Amino acid sequence: MELVFNELSLTKPFENLVVARNKMKKFVLLIQELFSHGISKDLRVADDFLHLSLGNEYKIIQWLNDKEVDLELKRFFKARISRKPYIDSHNESHLYNNFISSEFIHNEITCKGLGIAYLLDGIAISILSHEDWDTHLLNLNFIEVNSSGELFEEVIEVRHISNSKHFELHKPYCDDRKKLVIGDLEWRNSLEEIFPSLNFCERAKAQLVDYKKGDPILEQIKNRLIELNNYFIKWEKGGFDSTVVPFKVTPESHRTLEQYREEHTFLCPDGEYRVFSWHLRMTPGAGRIYFIPDEKTRKCIIGHIGNKLKTVSDPT
Structure with missing residues (x-):
């Protein structure tokens, strides 16, 4: 799982050199702890990272040359920030294109690191400089203009860490991710074993296999399925609660299901045809996962994994 620095x-x-050194020490020790648990091997930082200020006339590059700072701590940190940029525009062109066509805003300020952490489905990490960063989740406003010129806005959540207690809250998800660090095709051939609370229609299985190995969207699909599976594992009583799912899920409108009922109807594993309304969006882009919360089995039926289906507002 990628670790991305939050430049905000x-x-x-910081008010003085002593505080700046202490905050930086805690930050590097936190990175060491995360790496020891298998959370990434490098820290993604911006090109100007070394010139960010820790204190008045005391930048990160000066901290790396500060004789009062432990030498091994500096060596470790320098090695971890020199391998991966925020985005490699050549080798990660899909990520770069998604980033430049989108905008991420936190508290009315454009944020690069938090946005990239979201696009990578990784974890943002902050120096604990303010109480705003003492949280394991951060809300961002995401704005995207698609190829048709349509403006899309959404409030999204980004996983975030600034101390050890935040990592403990993310550890179950990180452990689930580790189980899927296998060949792309292999996990797609083991859906029932990996996602015991999800039932996949044959259509959805075929759609998954159609994606080429290494396709960037597969990682996002995989992570959305993990989170859906976790929700339905815990669903023991009451109706489906879309507000508890850790990403935005919405039903189609009544008009859409009337006009495009056939396009939203799929054969389910039990041999019955059902209309799929609930769906989640892969952000950015046109990717969708359509599903049905089955209140009898307390499981989730996955009917469609692919581009968005026809709606009244977008019949193309």
Whole structure:
């Protein structure tokens, strides 16, 4: 899982050198702890990272040359920030294109690191410079203009860490991710074993197999299925609660299901045809997963994994 630095956590310099050194030490020790648990091997930072200010006239590059700072701590940190940029525009062209066509805003400020952490489905990490960063989740406003010129806005959540207690809250999800660090095709051939609370229609299985190995959207699909599976494992009583799912899920409108009922109807594993309304969006892009919460079995039926289906507002 990728670890991405949140540059907004260094918007205001620390009041003195002692505090700056102490905050930086805690930050590097936190990175060491995360790496020891298998959370990434490098820290993604911006090109200007070394010139960000920790204090008045005291930048990160000066901290790396500070004789008062432990030498091994500096060596470790320098090695971890020199391998991966925020985005490699050549080798990660899909990520770069999604980033430049979207905007991510936190508290009315454009944020690069938090946005990239979301696109990578990774974890943002901050220096604990303010109480705003003492949280394991951050809300962002996501804005995208698609190829048709349509404006899409959504409030999204980004996983975030600034101390050890935040990592403990993310650990179950990270453990689930580790189980799927296998060949792309292999996990797609083991759906029932990996996702015991999800029942896949043959259509959805075929759609998964059609994606080429290494296709960027597969990672996002995989992670959305993990989170859906976790929700339905815990669903023991009451109706389906879309507000508890850790990403936005919505039903289609009544008009859409009337006009495009056939396009939303799929054969289910029990031999019955059902209309699929609930869906989630892969962001950015046109990817969708359509599903039905089955209140009898307390499981989820996955009917469609692919581009968005026809709606009244977008019949193409």
